[in-house]
Amino acid sequence: xxxxxxxxxxxxxxxxxxxxxxxxxxxxxxxxxxxxxxxxxxxxxxxxxxxxxxxxxxxxxxxxxxxxxxxxxxxxxxxxxxxxxxxxxxxxxxxxxxxxxxxxxxxxxxxxxxxxxxxxxxxxxxxxxxxxxxxxxxxxxxxxxxxxxxxxxxxxxxxxxxxxxxxxxxxxxxxxxxxxxxxxxxxxxxxxxxxxxxxxxxxxxxxxxxxxxxxxxxxxxxxxxxxxxxxxxxxxxxxxxxxxxxxxxxxxxxxxxxxxxxxxxxxxxxxxxxxxxxxxxxxxxxxxxxxxxxxxxxxxxxxxxxxxxxxxxxxxxxxxxxxxxxxxxxxxx
Numbered sequence: 001x002x003x004x005x006x007x008x009x010x011x012x013x014x015x016x017x018x019x020x021x022x023x024x025x026x027x028x029x030x031x032x033x034x035x036x037x038x039x040x041x042x043x044x045x046x047x048x049x050x051x052x053x054x055x056x057x058x059x060x061x062x063x064x065x066x067x068x069x070x071x072x073x074x075x076x077x078x079x080x081x082x083x084x085x086x087x088x089x090x091x092x093x094x095x096x097x098x099x100x101x102x103x104x105x106x107x108x109x110x111x112x113x114x115x116x117x118x119x120x121x122x123x124x125x126x127x128x129x130x131x132x133x134x135x136x137x138x139x140x141x142x143x144x145x146x147x148x149x150x151x152x153x154x155x156x157x158x159x160x161x162x163x164x165x166x167x168x169x170x171x172x173x174x175x176x177x178x179x180x181x182x183x184x185x186x187x188x189x190x191x192x193x194x195x196x197x198x199x200x201x202x203x204x205x206x207x208x209x210x211x212x213x214x215x216x217x218x219x220x221x222x223x224x225x226x227x228x229x230x231x232x233x234x235x236x237x238x239x240x241x242x243x244x245x246x247x248x249x250x251x252x253x254x255x256x257x258x259x260x261x262x263x264x265x266x267x268x269x270x271x272x273x274x275x276x277x278x279x280x281x282x283x284x285x286x287x288x289x290x291x292x293x294x295x296x297x298x299x300x301x302x303x304x305x306x307x308x309x310x311x312x313x314x315x316x317x318x319x320x321x322x323x324x325x326x327x328x329x330x331x332x333x
Contacts, residue, residue, distance in 0.1 A: 004293045007032030009057045010072035024280035027293045061088040076100035086115035091296040095122045098310040105311040120292045121310035125176045127284035130251045143244030151177035154225040154237040168204035169224040171317045179313040187214040193329045194320035210320045234268035
């Protein structure tokens, strides 16, 4: 079987999850790792038995035996490695958000159009089978014209103190639902209004509430709470409702999806996005990497996770954050 040789740039907690996923994808080979932290590099090099390790991503990109890279740096550090990788002709799996500004997103998009490598943006929710089935039903015309959407994507407070010093809940998480709403409607967002609430005094607020207006007239509300109480038994409370003129779709991917009671409490672990089985990650993230690898090996341009779609989702969520700061409705486009 032909395999795509891939390296990872950025080895934080999600870079490690990427590695745990890649090793379980038959047509991918985890060939290289890169981070500026030598101790972390040695730790994960040993864990995944990867011999090629780098503290400078430019050295990794100069290696002709690396076909592709996964970029898991912080969102405001995406632009330079993504453009460098595309200029080097590598296939690029770039975690969402595509960038921290629309201007940088457009620079990455421009570089992708000049590259022989594919650029795929990791908007993982499109690989959740529930949303895929919702999209299929909408495309079949089963609920008529979409007139309203609402979503909830809430996570426990224990997850977020470190994250909230780097990114807020609207761009950090509501961008998932923004992307899905753009995908389901096939429409564009023309205005955003949002409010935020600061609960713990961190750099970014804990709660974001967002409203969108679409060009075709549909409205949307998005709830993102990053401070669910400590005893919350599930990792995520995720829901979406799509109301059409002829029907309704409700997506729910939350407790009690699976309940495990042990000596300490009730747990409801992730069974959808990157569940662990025998030391290897599965779920939507594996499907996402399989899709990325298949497109690259077949010489096909990805139709999911396009930089154009990712830029539209970024623009809408940044507008929502600006609305929360200013108190104004922000027009888009």
